[in-house]
Amino acid sequence: MTATTLEREDWSLPEGHEDEGGMSMPVMGTVLFIASEVMFFATLFGTYFALRSAASEWPPADIEELSIFIPIILTAILITSSFSMHGAVWGVRRDNRTVFVSSLAITVLLGAVFLVGEVFDALEAGFEISTGAYGSIFFTILAFHVLHVTGGVVFLTYLLIGAANGRFSSRNYQQVESASYYWHFVDVVWIFVFTTLYIIQ
Amino acid sequence: MATTEVRPDLTPSGEIRVMSPYRAKWLGWFTTTDHKQIAKMYAVTAFFFLLVGGTMALIIRTQLAAPEQTLSLPGLEVTEQVYNELLTMHATVMVFLFLTPMLAAFGNYFVPLQIGAADMAFPRVNAFSYWMVPMGGIVLFLSYFTGGPAAAGWTSYSPLAGPQFSPGNGVNLWIGALAILGISSTLGAINFIVTILKLRAPGMTMLRMPIFCWNMLIQSILILFSFPVVTAGLLLLWIDRNLGGAFFDPANGGNVILYQHIFWYFGHPEVYILILPLMGVISEVIPVFSRKPLFGYKAFVYATLSIAALGTAVWAHHMFTTGAIDVKFFAATSFLISIPTGVKMFNWTATMYKGKIWWNSSMLHAIGFLSMFLIGGITGIFNATGAIDFAIHDTYFVVGHFHYVLVSAALFAMFAGLFYWFPKMTGRKLSERLGIAQVIILFIGVNMTFFPQFALGLQGMPRRIQTYADGLGWGWLNMLSTTGSFLVGTAVLLFVINFFWSRKRGEIVGDNPWDAYTLEWATTSPPPYYNFDALPPIRTERPVFDTNHPDVLAEDEEYDRRVSSHPL
Numbered sequence: 044m045t046a047t048t049l050e051r052e053d054w055s056l057p058e059g060h061e062d063e064g065g066m067s068m069p070v071m072g073t074v075l076f077i078a079s080e081v082m083f084f085a086t087l088f089g090t091y092f093a094l095r096s097a098a099s100e101w102p103p104a105d106i107e108e109l110s111i112f113i114p115i116i117l118t119a120i121l122i123t124s125s126f127s128m129h130g131a132v133w134g135v136r137r138d139n140r141t142v143f144v145s146s147l148a149i150t151v152l153l154g155a156v157f158l159v160g161e162v163f164d165a166l167e168a169g170f171e172i173s174t175g176a177y178g179s180i181f182f183t184i185l186a187f188h189v190l191h192v193t194g195g196v197v198f199l200t201y202l203l204i205g206a207a208n209g210r211f212s213s214r215n216y217q218q219v220e221s222a223s224y225y226w227h228f229v230d231v232v233w234i235f236v237f238t239t240l241y242i243i244q
Numbered sequence: 245m246a247t248t249e250v251r252p253d254l255t256p257s258g259e260i261r262v263m264s265p266y267r268a269k270w271l272g273w274f275t276t277t278d279h280k281q282i283a284k285m286y287a288v289t290a291f292f293f294l295l296v297g298g299t300m301a302l303i304i305r306t307q308l309a310a311p312e313q314t315l316s317l318p319g320l321e322v323t324e325q326v327y328n329e330l331l332t333m334h335a336t337v338m339v340f341l342f343l344t345p346m347l348a349a350f351g352n353y354f355v356p357l358q359i360g361a362a363d364m365a366f367p368r369v370n371a372f373s374y375w376m377v378p379m380g381g382i383v384l385f386l387s388y389f390t391g392g393p394a395a396a397g398w399t400s401y402s403p404l405a406g407p408q409f410s411p412g413n414g415v416n417l418w419i420g421a422l423a424i425l426g427i428s429s430t431l432g433a434i435n436f437i438v439t440i441l442k443l444r445a446p447g448m449t450m451l452r453m454p455i456f457c458w459n460m461l462i463q464s465i466l467i468l469f470s471f472p473v474v475t476a477g478l479l480l481l482w483i484d485r486n487l488g489g490a491f492f493d494p495a496n497g498g499n500v501i502l503y504q505h506i507f508w509y510f511g512h513p514e515v516y517i518l519i520l521p522l523m524g525v526i527s528e529v530i531p532v533f534s535r536k537p538l539f540g541y542k543a544f545v546y547a548t549l550s551i552a553a554l555g556t557a558v559w560a561h562h563m564f565t566t567g568a569i570d571v572k573f574f575a576a577t578s579f580l581i582s583i584p585t586g587v588k589m590f591n592w593t594a595t596m597y598k599g600k601i602w603w604n605s606s607m608l609h610a611i612g613f614l615s616m617f618l619i620g621g622i623t624g625i626f627n628a629t630g631a632i633d634f635a636i637h638d639t640y641f642v643v644g645h646f647h648y649v650l651v652s653a654a655l656f657a658m659f660a661g662l663f664y665w666f667p668k669m670t671g672r673k674l675s676e677r678l679g680i681a682q683v684i685i686l687f688i689g690v691n692m693t694f695f696p697q698f699a700l701g702l703q704g705m706p707r708r709i710q711t712y713a714d715g716l717g718w719g720w721l722n723m724l725s726t727t728g729s730f731l732v733g734t735a736v737l738l739f740v741i742n743f744f745w746s747r748k749r750g751e752i753v754g755d756n757p758w759d760a761y762t763l764e765w766a767t768t769s770p771p772p773y774y775n776f777d778a779l780p781p782i783r784t785e786r787p788v789f790d791t792n793h794p795d796v797l798a799e800d801e802e803y804d805r806r807v808s809s810h811p812l
């Protein structure tokens with residue numbers, strides 16, 4: 044049996060990579076970025092429960108219970124926007140530009156409405172970030188969620204402008220896919236925010 | 245025959261271009277997205293901050309050399325306040341502006357080369373990650389011009405770092421700098437993970453990947469899961485300081501222990517973030533200079549994975565004396581880490597066993613790493629033992645312990661890597677004579693600096709004190725430690741001299757002077773900006789060695805065939 048020998052002549056510049064297929068690089072990068080964001084919000088929620096478990100009264104006696112009316116509407120808006128975002132990806136995958144652009148536009152619109160509602164509702168809370176540990180964590184979690192939604196809306200608007208000008212197709216939609224993962228993530232964080240700050244208060 | 249062929253990879257005089265030809269050279273440094281150039285910028289920045297942080301260390305050591313003194317330097321009187329500022333800045337600079345960027349430099353240069361890729365996955369994000377490092381440094385040092393830097397230690401525990409006890413801008417800028425550097429590291433980590441998972445050359449399966457890349461991968465995962473946590477914690481501290489928050493203010497429902505939990509949830513994995521890539525460097529150097537493959541490649545990979553996994557469940561061993569945590573649980577998980585760490589030590593020594601050891605500066609530095617890491621590791625077991633920790637917590641024993649790991653071991657590993665890879669980066673060798681002088685001075689220096697600190701700690705000398713009383717008998721040990729620290733400084737300066745001398749006059753050595761194993765040695769020295777014009781077939785984790793020594797590969801395959809065809 045002849046054993047393998049390798050010579051310099053066997054060297055070549057091979058095409059492609061060992062791991063082809065699967066997630067594309069931009070999407071994988073986005074997923075990893077979201078993983079780091081999960082750790083960030085996990086720290087904030089961990090802080091919430093650590094403070095809560097050590098408190099004798101939560102929320103403190105002088106703080107009125109929050110109305111969950113507006114947050115429920117906001118939740119509905121954001122969940123709807125996740126579906127429209129999904130629709131946008133569905134559309135671009137099939138080169139259905141009508142569905143793609145209109146779904147993206149609806150998502151941006153719903154995101155903007157949500158943002159206004161979230162900020163408005165937070166300002167109506169009746170206490171402040173400096174009102175003890177309860178106020179601090181309440182507004183910190185909300186503020187960071189608002190920041191993330193804002194980032195999402197800005198990026199989606201950028202994509203929408205591109206889409207309206209004919210960018211993206213079934214062969215080029217990594218940015219749209221990445222944006223959709225990010226948007227779903229922001230949505231899921233809101234579910235936690237809603238449950239923690241409003242439902243189980 | 246007239247050649248009119250355009251060769252963008254060659255200079256007009258026919259030499260291989262190192263930089264992209266499409267940009268002017270000086271502009272190139274500011275606009276480059278080439279991983280090798282970015283790596284060099286990381287390395288230069290890191291080395292600059294090593295000199296800054298090292299100078300601070302020497303001032304601290306000089307202040308402590310004799311009892312009951314307040315050192316007066318031109319323009320600087322080391323009062324208690326100044327001392328606290330120095331120790332805070334020294335630690336912050338060394339951890340976040342020297343060691344972290346230095347590892348990013350190694351990773352940036354050699355991960356794409358070792359996996360046979362042309363660049364990182366996201367070159368522009370890579371450039372952005374780099375430029376955030378000098379930004380972070382500037383923000384940190386701005387504090388010297390806006391009322392004095394942070395002085396609450398690198399841990400910045402609340403309430404010490406809170407609005408009441410650290411008024412002024414120092415801690416705010418410190419938080420800002422750490423947030424910037426944290427985001428830089430996180431983006432860098434994402435880049436490394438995607439690069440390693442997606443850009444490996446055909447044939448390079450995960451288990452044929454060089455150990456250095458494995459360690460960078462696992463380090464990046466640790467960064468991804470720990471830096472965002474401390475960034476969040478520091479933002480909470482910032483809110484406490486600037487917006488009237490009460491997270492860490494017990495009078496208003498806050499919790500000071502919470503800060504410690506958040507900090508150390510990051511702080512302990514940070515130790516592995518700093519040491520894993522250096523273990524990777526050592527795992528490249530020792531096999532090449534022992535002329536053997538790494539002993540127990542797979543065991544090494546699994547050991548690294550389990551160190552990372554266990555490393556996320558030990559953080560509270562820094563908080564034994566708070567009385568607020570389960571000492572037994574965290575002592576047990578901390579002890580468990582010594583098992584995979586021991587596996588690695590065993591692998592390295594077993595690699596050297598019966599090898600034809602090549603006693604050059606790189607290998608000597610690597611052996612220095614092994615011995616220093618052993619001392620650092622063993623004293624770690626003392627700290628992790630609850631009962632002992634109550635006696636030595638916050639003494640110089642702890643200072644000695646973590647400096648053995650993060651200075652002695654880390655410097656030896658870094659220099660081992662620099663001596664090993666300098667020929668690849670420049671085409672020239674560093675001077676061996678200066679290198680051997682350096683390794684000897686460094687070895688004496690670090691041991692003289694940090695070993696007396698164990699004795700001082702056991703005698704009860706607390707850390708973070710500006711001076712100490714005469715008559716405690718700590719004077720001579722401190723003097724010894726200070727003398728040693730200047731030897732360490734000398735060794736580092738020797739390297740700087742060696743670097744500048746060898747860059748111009750070092751021996752020209754060609755593409756693969758060490759007869760090394762991994763893909764970075766398959767290209768030219770220095771590599772062209774596109775990295776490779778050809779790659780060897782990848783059959784094992786040592787593709788370049790296999791090409792240069794076909795007889796050994798044949799023997800190995802014959803052996804494998806016999807073993808696998810044997811009925812037993």
Ligand SMILES: [Cu+2]
Nearest residue numbers: 512559561562
């Ligand atoms: Cu630790």
